[in-house]
């Protein structure tokens with residue numbers, strides 16, 4: 645049985661990691677968790693992102709969530725902020741796409757354009773037709 | 775929603791938006807009394823009385839693009855659909871308490887669903903200055919998790935949202951729930 649004592653070990657290990665990555669900016673992945681996002685499957689998207697980050701042992705990544713990103717029909721949506729502050733918005737995500745996104749975008753720095761949102765003349769162009 | 779836990783995830787977002795500092799989630803499952811009760815209580819900004827009345831009115835939504843109403847009316851409908859009931863109490867400046875009662879063995883009751891994944895999703899959205907107290911009982915057994923206890927061990931340098939910590943919390947809840955269910959899944 646797991647006990648709170650194990651946390652002490654994790655604290656020590658994590659502290660070393662934190663010191664190692666100090667000063668190095670990382671990626672920030674944000675999953676939309678409003679009612680429509682949750683109903684459309686945001687939770688498994690979030691957990692599969694975390695699983696993949698763990699599996700690939702990517703150190704400089706934070707995973708967070710936010711409320712409504714604002715476009716229900718594109719949920720689940722995921723925003724990725726790169727170290728230079730640039731933002732890429734992925735739409736209609738699922739656990740498989742989320743895993744692929746982590747491996748390609750976060751690990752190798754290659755955005756998966758097929759999953760992203762494109763805005764032309766202020767209108768959202770839907771790459772995945774319904 | 776396919777799982778009651780997804781309603782919980784959604785309703786707790788309301789508490790976070792209402793700037794709660796402490797959120798208490800209680801799940802009471804009693805097969806003996808044939809009930810499943812979910813209670814979410816927060817010390818956020820609360821609601822004015824006249825607003826509260828509107829909020830419990832099902833499917834009062836300005837949204838026309840989808841059938842999904844607002845989060846509260848969805849939970850209310852889910853509880854009432856299976857022989858249960860829904861209550862919401864709120865006081866401006868004090869906090870809000872939401873309670874959904876489900877008939878345990880009702881055919882239309884959604885499964886409780888994946889609580890460990892729901893709780894880590896919640897903890898990630900709480901950030902570092904909102905606390906969650908989770909009390910889950912199944913007949914005579916109970917499991918509790920208190921983020922204050924975890925943070926006390928972690929100290930101020932290691933955040934509860936660190937991935938190693940989140941991973942541990944998820945396993946800890948998985949084990950704890952398995953134990954209260956007597957080794958059988960829900």
Ligand SMILES: Nc1ncnc2c1ncn2[C@@H]1O[C@H](COP(=O)(O)OP(=O)(O)O)[C@@H](O)[C@H]1O
Nearest residue numbers: 788789792818819820821829844845846847870
């Ligand atoms: N815990 C809470 N504390 C304060 N206000 C709340 C709380 N829960 C809900 N509300 C109010 O009720 C409204 C409706 O909530 P909800 O049905 O979840 O829809 P939504 O979150 O999409 O607005 C919220 O916008 C908010 O103003």
Ligand SMILES: [Mg+2]
Nearest residue numbers: 784788845846
């Ligand atoms: Mg809501």
